[in-house]
Amino acid sequence: MASARTPLDDLRREIDQIDDAIHDLLMRRAAVVERIGAAKGNGAAETGAQPVFLRPAREATILRRLMARHAGTFPAQVVVRIWREMITAFTRMQGPFAVAVYAPEDRRGFWDVARDHFGGFVPMTAVNTPAAALRAVSEGTATVAVVPYPAEDDSDPWWRFLVSADAGRPQVVARLPFGGRGNARGENRDALAIAAVPHEPTGDDRTLLSIEIGGDLSRGRLKDSLEACGLPPVGFCTWHPAGHATGMSGGGPSVHLVEIADFVGQGDPRLAKLLERSGDIPVRVNVVGGYAVPLALG
Ligand SMILES: O=C(O)C(=O)C[C@]1(C(=O)O)C=C[C@@H](O)C=C1
Numbered sequence: 001m002a003s004a005r006t007p008l009d010d011l012r013r014e015i016d017q018i019d020d021a022i023h024d025l026l027m028r029r030a031a032v033v034e035r036i037g038a039a040k041g042n043g044a045a046e047t048g049a050q051p052v053f054l055r056p057a058r059e060a061t062i063l064r065r066l067m068a069r070h071a072g073t074f075p076a077q078v079v080v081r082i083w084r085e086m087i088t089a090f091t092r093m094q095g096p097f098a099v100a101v102y103a104p105e106d107r108r109g110f111w112d113v114a115r116d117h118f119g120g121f122v123p124m125t126a127v128n129t130p131a132a133a134l135r136a137v138s139e140g141t142a143t144v145a146v147v148p149y150p151a152e153d154d155s156d157p158w159w160r161f162l163v164s165a166d167a168g169r170p171q172v173v174a175r176l177p178f179g180g181r182g183n184a185r186g187e188n189r190d191a192l193a194i195a196a197v198p199h200e201p202t203g204d205d206r207t208l209l210s211i212e213i214g215g216d217l218s219r220g221r222l223k224d225s226l227e228a229c230g231l232p233p234v235g236f237c238t239w240h241p242a243g244h245a246t247g248m249s250g251g252g253p254s255v256h257l258v259e260i261a262d263f264v265g266q267g268d269p270r271l272a273k274l275l276e277r278s279g280d281i282p283v284r285v286n287v288v289g290g291y292a293v294p295l296a297l298g
Pocket of ligand 1: 058059062086087
C-alpha cells in the first residue's frame with residue numbers, strides 16, 4: 001500500500017518546481033549572453049580590434065542592484081558568490097578567459113580571493129611575482145592578473161609596469177574581494193585585478209592615477225594640488241626609480257600612484273588643470289585604471 005504524502009513531500013515538490021524555474025532562467029540568461037557576445041564580437045570586428053568580453057563595471061552594477069533588493073534570511077554574501085561564479089561562466093561563453101594570480105606557496109590567500117571572484121572552473125595559474133602575472137596579461141596568456149593591493153613600502157612596485165599612455169594597455173579593473181572575504185586563507189590583504197579593459201564608471205568608483213614628476217615637488221604640495229583640482233587623494237604610494245634616494249620630499253624623479261575617490265577618465269579636465277598648476281616642473285599624469293567600490297556586506 002502506498003504511504004500517504006506528508007507535508008515534507010509537498011515542500012520538496014515545491015523545491016523541485018523552484019529549482020526547475022531557476023534552472024530555466026539560467027538557460028534563458030545564457031541565451032541572452034550569447035547574443036551579447038555576438039554583438040561585442042561584431043563591434044570589435046568593425047574596428048579591427050581584439051574583442052574583450054569582460055565588463056567589470058557592468059558586473060559591479062549588477063551585484064549592487066541585486067544587493068539593494070535583497071531581503072530575507074538567505075545570506076547576501078552567498079548571493080554574490082553564486083553570481084560571481086555565474087558571471088565568469090557567462091564571460092567565458094563569449095570568448096577565451098584565463099587568470100594569472102600572484103600566489104606563491106606561502107601566500108595562498110590571493111588564490112582563494114581570485115577563485116571566489118572568478119569561480120572554481122576558470123583556468124587559473126599561480127605565479128611567483130606580481131610582474132609575472134602582469135606579463136601573462138601583456139603577452140595574452142591570461143585575460144586577468146590578480147596582484148596585491150599596492151603597499152606604501154614596496155621598493156619595486158608592480159604598478160610601475162602600468163605607467164603608460166598606450167591605448168589598450170592593461171589597467172586596474174577591479175578590487176577583490178568585491179563581496180566579502182569569506183573563508184579565504186592567508187593575510188588580510190586585498191587584491192587588484194588587471195586587464196586590458198577600459199576603466200568605466202559605475203556611480204561609486206575609485207581611480208588610480210600615475211603621476212610622474214621630473215623635478216622637486218613634495219608629496220604635500222602634490223596633495224594640495226590634487227585637492228585644489230577636485231581630485232581628492234585617498235591613497236598614495238611613491239616609487240623612486242633606481243639611483244635616487246627614497247624620501248618623500250622630492251629631490252629627483254619620482255612616480256606616484258595616487259588613489260582618487262571618484263571616477264576619472266583619461267580626458268578629464270581636472271587632469272589638465274593639475275598639469276597647468278605644476279608650472280615649470282615636468283609632470284605626466286595617466287589613468288592606470290580604477291575599480292567599483294566593493295560592497296559593504298555586514
Ligand atoms: O553585459 C555584458 O557585457 C555581458 O557580457 C554579460 C555579463 C553578465 O553575465 O551579466 C557577462 C560578462 C561581463 O563581464 C558583464 C556582464
